[in-house]
Amino acid sequence: MILKGRAWKFGDNVNTDEIIPAKYLVTTDAKELGTHCMDGIDSEFSKKVTKGDLIVAGKNFGCGSSREHAPLSIKGCGVSCVIAESFARIFFRNGINIGLSIFESKEAAAGIEDKDEIEVDASRGEIRNLTKNEVYTSKPMPEFILELIKAGGLMNWVSTKR
Amino acid sequence: MGYTITEKILLGHTDVKKISPGDFIECKVDLCLGNDITAPLAISEFERTGAKKVFDKKRIVLVPDHFAPAKDVKSAEQLKVLREFAKKHQIEHYYEIGRMGIEHALIPEEGLAMPGDLIIGADSHACTYGAVGAFSTGVGSTDLAAVFVSGRLWFKVPESIKFVYRGRPNKWVGGKDIILFTIGEVGVDGALYKAMEFTGEAISYLSMDDRFTICNMAIEAGGKNGIIEPDAVTLEYVRRAAKKSGRKRYKVYKSDKDAEYSEMKEYNVSKLEPQVAFPSLPSNVKPVSKAKHVKVDQVVIGSCTNGRIGDLRLAAKVLNGKKVHKDVRAIIFPATQSIYLQAVKEGLIEVFIKAGCAVSTPSCGPCLGGHLGILAEGERSIATTNRNFVGRMGHPKSEVYLSNPAVAAASAVKGRIAHPEEVI
Numbered sequence: 001m002i003l004k005g006r007a008w009k010f011g012d013n014v015n016t017d018e019i020i021p022a023k024y025l026v027t028t029d030a031k032e033l034g035t036h037c038m039d040g041i042d043s044e045f046s047k048k049v050t051k052g053d054l055i056v057a058g059k060n061f062g063c064g065s066s067r068e069h070a071p072l073s074i075k076g077c078g079v080s081c082v083i084a085e086s087f088a089r090i091f092f093r094n095g096i097n098i099g100l101s102i103f104e105s106k107e108a109a110a111g112i113e114d115k116d117e118i119e120v121d122a123s124r125g126e127i128r129n130l131t132k133n134e135v136y137t138s139k140p141m142p143e144f145i146l147e148l149i150k151a152g153g154l155m156n157w158v159s160t161k162r
Numbered sequence: 163m164g165y166t167i168t169e170k171i172l173l174g175h176t177d178v179k180k181i182s183p184g185d186f187i188e189c190k191v192d193l194c195l196g197n198d199i200t201a202p203l204a205i206s207e208f209e210r211t212g213a214k215k216v217f218d219k220k221r222i223v224l225v226p227d228h229f230a231p232a233k234d235v236k237s238a239e240q241l242k243v244l245r246e247f248a249k250k251h252q253i254e255h256y257y258e259i260g261r262m263g264i265e266h267a268l269i270p271e272e273g274l275a276m277p278g279d280l281i282i283g284a285d286s287h288a289c290t291y292g293a294v295g296a297f298s299t300g301v302g303s304t305d306l307a308a309v310f311v312s313g314r315l316w317f318k319v320p321e322s323i324k325f326v327y328r329g330r331p332n333k334w335v336g337g338k339d340i341i342l343f344t345i346g347e348v349g350v351d352g353a354l355y356k357a358m359e360f361t362g363e364a365i366s367y368l369s370m371d372d373r374f375t376i377c378n379m380a381i382e383a384g385g386k387n388g389i390i391e392p393d394a395v396t397l398e399y400v401r402r403a404a405k406k407s408g409r410k411r412y413k414v415y416k417s418d419k420d421a422e423y424s425e426m427k428e429y430n431v432s433k434l435e436p437q438v439a440f441p442s443l444p445s446n447v448k449p450v451s452k453a454k455h456v457k458v459d460q461v462v463i464g465s466c467t468n469g470r471i472g473d474l475r476l477a478a479k480v481l482n483g484k485k486v487h488k489d490v491r492a493i494i495f496p497a498t499q500s501i502y503l504q505a506v507k508e509g510l511i512e513v514f515i516k517a518g519c520a521v522s523t524p525s526c527g528p529c530l531g532g533h534l535g536i537l538a539e540g541e542r543s544i545a546t547t548n549r550n551f552v553g554r555m556g557h558p559k560s561e562v563y564l565s566n567p568a569v570a571a572a573s574a575v576k577g578r579i580a581h582p583e584e585v586i
Contacts, residue, residue: 013350013443017551022530026229026236028203040553060351060384064549065530066286068203068302089355089386090286094302144186144316158308159211 001122003080003101005052009114010041012058016091019062019070033069034076051078054120056112058084062091071100081120083127083138085109096145097154103127108136164418166322167389168357171297171415175280183321183424191221192279194309197265198226200284200302202243207307216251217313223255223274224248225265228526233533263498263524266290266378266466270370271498273403277392278413282306282315287466287548292377292389293370294396295414299387320386321424322357327364329432334582336476337372338468338546338566340364341379342437346447348427354384356424359417364431365390370399371472378467379548382444391416438544438579439564442552450569453579460543461486461574462555463567464495464522465529468546471501473567478510480571480582486518487577493520493535495527519574531555537562544573 018040020033027033038045055074061084062070071094074082081101095102101122108127112118116131125138141149151157165173173181175189196204201224208216216222224244229237248256257268266287269275277295282288286300301315309315327340345352358380365373373390380388390396392414400412435449463469463477474496486492494514496502502524505511514521528535529547537543537560545555550562563579572580 015551025199066300097304
């Protein structure tokens, strides 16, 4: 799978209150959540982003609450994947569980600038910066996580085991 | 090589015979938790699988506490989803408004979290129950749905960091100050994916309420779980709590002497001052003496972090016979109905009302910017809650400072951040 789009760059410790403030947690609809994505940092984000665009961030992306509404809102506004230097633990689980593509790459987080054109080869974890003509690698997913992704997410994996 | 307490509990809940950090294992879950924000998502995922029955109606806890009592029509709809699911599946531990409490205060109080248990909660502060010597961690809604179906969940065995606290904490210094200081030292991702094991003589001086506060905020350092080995204080607490749940058996685990830790951190807390976390990260910590210039508009005392009876007693001690500053509104949230009742019996609520505080029914309320005390643009609150991220309590241009209940109460009187000794 190839993901392609513009990069939207954010800093370290982007937390779930910024990704989707609590006042919007009165729904579980990904599309509706998507209209408020990143509201805590940039209230215009969901209007500016186009389908396929990527979020690129620093350390500890998605820290704070366990709200799955955070990765859902990112998916809901059309973002194709999140690349970060590191992810907070619960966000990492949630991303895998709901099928949001996430890539951990220190070099990509450092090298990619806002609005760079990026192409990601999801199966190989290869991140290409088309604007700067650079290639970054992402940390390979553990085998168990790949198994979950291959099964189509946690619920499918659980269903196959029942 | 020996095992840590965290590893021993995980090992006790899985089929494999030995584990080491980094291993992916599947574990049996003793108890799982959802609230009015996270459970509706889990319920729809559960139903999507076509499952007709939950794995065990006695091992699921559902608590309407975030937007409860319902703050608007949409949240009323979410609360209804929770209520109807609880009814349909005869969930034993569903707590209706009027009988509920903030989940992380309620679960241990009801005797549902016991030493040696493996507990997951679709709420990041589910790490609180580590204070009774359980392994407990926060997960997402889909994880919760998987447990509803199977009673099992996958875990990556975490490395452990051992925190050793020496000395005896000063008067006015408690669990909140120790954990804020620690987060200030290691940073908000200092324990990312790791178990935080809190040890040392300073911990043994602390009440269970203080220990819950410490484990509650492990997530604020990125930790997977916080945990404290049970001692006499723990066992006395669980003996009383078990009377409510009727739980008879539990298992006390302790770390082996030759257990392996990825890091050891040692602090002497005997000279520690009360701590205050400045906006907008819980790691932005300073001693209270460096915060006295900060004026506040609102004071919040409560939450899963500091809404227990010991916290209310501390606040009342400071507020007794005093008045809340004319430019400040102070709002107090007893964390559970039992705590509320106890506070009524001890005369604490009278102290609060005479001082000019608002006292609310248990709710997460303003901690997550939900309701019952949202901040306007430019306003500032000191709160005994757990997060001070941008916009956490309301407007993106409002500010939250985190402290212990005595500092928050003193600040309510002074109208600026204050040390309790300035008031008493």
